[in-house]
Amino acid sequence: LTGESRRGEFGAIASIAAALPGPPPGETWIGDDAAVLRHGRGWLILAADTVVEGVHADLRLTGIDDLGWKAMAANLSDLAAMGATPGHALVTVAGPPDTDLDALYRGIREAAGTYRCPVVGGDLTGCPVLVVTVAVTGSVDDGDPVLRSGARPGDTLWVTGPLGASAAGLRLLQRDAGTAGSAGTAGWERDARSAHARPVPLVAAGLAARRGGATAMIDVSDGLAADLSHLADRSGAGFELTSVPVAPAATLEEALGGGEDYQLVFAAPDDAAVIAAFEGLDPPVAIGRVVADRSVRTLGGVALAPSGWQHEW
C-alpha cells in the first residue's frame, strides 16, 4: 500500500469501518488517533501501529534498535494526541530467523522506559519480512480525551514545535548513504537525523494541551497539511494559517508534507490557558485559527492542498 496504492487506503478503511459495528454513545472507535472506551469512572485509550522494514524503516539508513523505538513511539504519539497517559504495551515481532532481537528490543525497551509504558506481553513468530506491531493502552482519568472533532470557529491553532525535521533527516541520511559518510555534521543536521531515527512522542505536551483546554488534537504523522485536514474534516471546520514553524534542516515543503514528526497540532479557545498549561515545557507556537467555512484551508491566504501519507485509522 505504498505510493499509488496508498491513495486508495482511505477508501479501504472507510469500507472496513462501514461494515463494522459502531461505538455506543460517548465512545470513539475507528477514526481518531486512538480508540476511546469508557472504563470505570475514566477512559481507556487503545491504539496499535505496525512498522514494516522497507516500508516505514530502511535498515540501510537507521538501526534495528531505531525501528523498535519507532514502533513504540508511533503508538505513544497516538496516546499523546488524545492527551492520555501511557499504560502498557504489547509487542509482536514477526521476522526472519537472523533478526537481531537484542538490538530490536533494546530500542523498544528504551522507549518503554522513557515514557513509562512497560511491555507486558506479545508474540514472536517467523516471517520473511520484519514486521513489528505495537499495541498500547492509555488512560484519561481527570477529564475527557481530546478527539479530532471538537475544534470550533475562533479557536487558535497551535503546533508543539517546528516541523519537517524527520523528512529532512531522512533526506540527509539518504545523502550520507550516497556519499559514504556523514557529510554534514552541524548540530541541526545531527538533530534532523535523530528526529528521523528516534522520533520523540510528545506525551507531556499532549497532557498539557488537554489541560490547557484543547478542543481537538492530532499528531503530525502524515504531514501538517494532511493531518490538519483530518482535524478540520472531523470538526466540520476550516482553517487559516498565518505561519508554520520550519525545523532548521527542513524545507517548507518538508514541514507541510513530511510525515512522522510526531509534533502535535491542536485547537484551543483560550491562549492564556494554553501558555499556562505548557509552563516548564517547550512553548507551543500559534500558527493560525479555526474558521467556520470548511472550504477555507489556507496558509498566508493561499489554498493549502492536503498531501502526505494516508495510513492511519
Add this chain to the structure above:
Amino acid sequence: LTGESRRGEFGAIASIAAALPGPPPGETWIGDDAAVLRHGRGWLILAADTVVEGVHADLRLTGIDDLGWKAMAANLSDLAAMGATPGHALVTVAGPPDTDLDALYRGIREAAGTYRCPVVGGDLTGCPVLVVTVAVTGSVDDGDPVLRSGARPGDTLWVTGPLGASAAGLRLLQRDAGTAGSAGTAGWERDARSAHARPVPLVAAGLAARRGGATAMIDVSDGLAADLSHLADRSGAGFELTSVPVAPAATLEEALGGGEDYQLVFAAPDDAAVIAAFEGLDPPVAIGRVVADRSVRTLGGVALAPSGWQHEW
C-alpha cells in the same frame, strides 16, 4: 522462526523477558496466555497474536476470511484461558496491494460478532507478505483470572473436549489439495477441516472453568503435551494422565502434538464444582491429576515428552 529456528524461540523470549522490567506484585506480565493488570477493582487482561500467511495459514488450503477468523480466535482463546470476558480488539493488517481486505475483514468481523469483541481500531499498511496482528482486551471483575501457575498436587486435570481435530483437518486439507477435490465427505472429516479453518475459542468454557474453581489453565495452541508441560512447569508440579480424548478424525499423535485446537486444559480441586459450572455447556473430560513430583509427566504410566510448536509468550 519455523522448524529448526523455532526451537530457539523460548531462549529468545527468556532473554527478552529478563531484560524487561517485571510486574508489580499481584500482576502477571510476560509468561502466561495473556497479561494480567490491576484496573480499578477488577482486572484488565491483554493479549496479542500475529498470523503470518505461509507460516500460520496456507491460503492454498483455507480462505483469507479464515485467516482473519483465526487471528481473532487465537486472541480470544488466550482470553478464554484466563477465564476472562472479551472486551475490544485492535486489528493491524500489513499486506500486499492485492490483498482481499473485504474477505479478510469478513472473517474478522464474524469472530468479533460471535464472541462480542468489537474491533475498535488498528492500522493498515503495505507489506510484501500478509501479516495480521490482533490485540485484545478482556476483563475479570468477579474474582481473579486463572494463571498457568496455580495447579496443586491432587487437582484433577480436565480438557474441554477432544484433541487433534485441527491437525487432522490440516492433514485432510493437504490430502484434498493433492487429489483435486474433497475426497472425504464424512461428517467427522468436514468437522476436522472446519476445526482447522475456523478454530473455536472456548470463551464460555473458560469462564465456567474459572467459576468451577480452576487453579491453573492454558489453551492448547502448541499441542497438549507441550502446553500441559508449560502449566506444570509454571506450577512447579508434575502430572499423571490416564487418558486423552482424541477427535474422531485424529491420531493419538495429532491429539498430543497438534497445535491450535484451542481446547482448554485446566486443574481444579473439586470435581463436583467443575461439573456444576459447566451445566449447559459441553462437559469437560477428566484426563488425570496433578502430582507433586515435577519430574513425573506420564500418560498411562509412560513418560510423555513435550513436543509441538513453541511460539507463545
